[in-house]
Amino acid sequence: MNESERVMAARRSGMVRDLRHKGIIDERVLEAIGSVERHRFVDEESRDYAYEDAAWPIGYGQTISQPYTVAYMTSLLLERCAPPAKVLEIGTGSGYQAAVLDAIGYRVYSVERIPELYERAVKLFRALDILVMCRLGDGSLGWEEEAPFEGIMVTAAAPDCPQHLLGQLSPNGCLVIPVGRQDMQQMTVYRRSGDRFEKEMFHHFAFVPLIGREGWN
Ligand code: SAM
Numbered sequence: 001m002n003e004s005e006r007v008m009a010a011r012r013s014g015m016v017r018d019l020r021h022k023g024i025i026d027e028r029v030l031e032a033i034g035s036v037e038r039h040r041f042v043d044e045e046s047r048d049y050a051y052e053d054a055a056w057p058i059g060y061g062q063t064i065s066q067p068y069t070v071a072y073m074t075s076l077l078l079e080r081c082a083p084p085a086k087v088l089e090i091g092t093g094s095g096y097q098a099a100v101l102d103a104i105g106y107r108v109y110s111v112e113r114i115p116e117l118y119e120r121a122v123k124l125f126r127a128l129d130i131l132v133m134c135r136l137g138d139g140s141l142g143w144e145e146e147a148p149f150e151g152i153m154v155t156a157a158a159p160d161c162p163q164h165l166l167g168q169l170s171p172n173g174c175l176v177i178p179v180g181r182q183d184m185q186q187m188t189v190y191r192r193s194g195d196r197f198e199k200e201m202f203h204h205f206a207f208v209p210l211i212g213r214e215g216w217n
Pocket of ligand 1: 062063065092095096097138139156207209210
């Protein structure tokens with residue numbers, strides 16, 4: 001490990017401590033977050049701040065999710081869906097959340113609608129030897145050819161829960177999605193049980209919009 005890698009590793013440990021203080025208690029989530037090099041997923045200008053608990057711009061009006069949000073959503077999924085489940089993420093963005101899901105041990109599929117972000121994430125996953133199956137397209141419609149999924153996580157704000165995503169859950173599958181207004185959403189979990197869906201609501205967050213046929217126009 002060179003000096004700069006040592007500095008980043010120390011900052012990463014600090015971030016994990018910070019998340020623990022903020023209430024993230026699942027050790028598997030903390031371990032996964034501690035193993036993913038977030039500084040590789042942010043833009044050059046944000047590299048020095050990569051381990052602060054903040055969202056940073058990644059271009060095209062989008063952001064890498066805040067570590068607390070990534071840890072929170074991953075904990076909700078992991079409580080209900082054990083690895084090595086097949087999990088679909090909507091909104092690849094920087095690729096960071098997908099890399100954390102991969103580190104947890106899920107088989108990860110991810111959809112992004114912006115071609116430049118999709119291409120950058122595919123290259124980065126290849127460079128870091130992270131196995132995430134990627135697709136360019138409107139993720140509000142899911143990934144029909146690869147369905148069903150035991151878990152689905154949406155990392156952009158939806159006005160309502162997309163019916164296509166509910167339809168692509170396996171019989172006991174679970175969907176984690178921020179639902180609400182454009183400026184504020186409530187983290188919502190849908191659990192499928194046959195043809196029925198149970199819904200649970202959690203904390204409020206502010207995500208960039210899910211844009212698509214079953215998202216915002
Ligand atoms: N998971 C990302 C990460 O770790 O960096 C979060 C990125 S950002 C908060 C949300 C992403 O969702 C953006 O990259 C945006 O382009 C993407 N997005 C928005 N609507 C989408 C859609 N209908 N299908 C796929 N991706 C979408």
